[in-house]
Amino acid sequence: MSASTAPTLVYVTYQGTPGTRFDRTYYVERHLPLVMQAWGRYGLESVAAFFPAEGREGTIAICECRFRDAAAIDAAFASPQTPAVMADVAHFTDVAPAQLRATPL
Template structure:
């Protein structure tokens, strides 16, 4: 039944206030690239969240909502994924961490 319901992936970036992370590029270019690349596989929406104050820890969170678990697997295994991953160096030097979330 988990495959029938929508599924969410959170991508987090951990760093410090001095870490390179171009928020404008992320929101204006990277997230539209993600949506364009993975919409056909079942990505329904993306959203970015940033802490109100810069501090050590999480400096950015992306929420990717997919149609279901199968859509996540299809998107991350797609031919478009290398282009999405290569774009990271344009806005940060930080390595992202992916988390799958399930609704209760």
């Protein structure tokens, strides 16, 4: 499998403090299905949420989005569905998400 066709991950992280608003239930039950519905047609294969221990400053949530390849990420983020995905962030947090692309070895 060449690097251009290898599965590619996007990690979306949220940084905060113990007082930062982040609705984990909404995120898992509403936002992640919205992401899957919006970007699945472009090559998003799966999403998973991880939450570090509560009550600590730093990373408060991590989402792993597994795409078919790098071209699928580009297509998803350029899609007409992306504004709705991004607008939904305000429903569960006031924190701006950060994104990092990674390719498994």
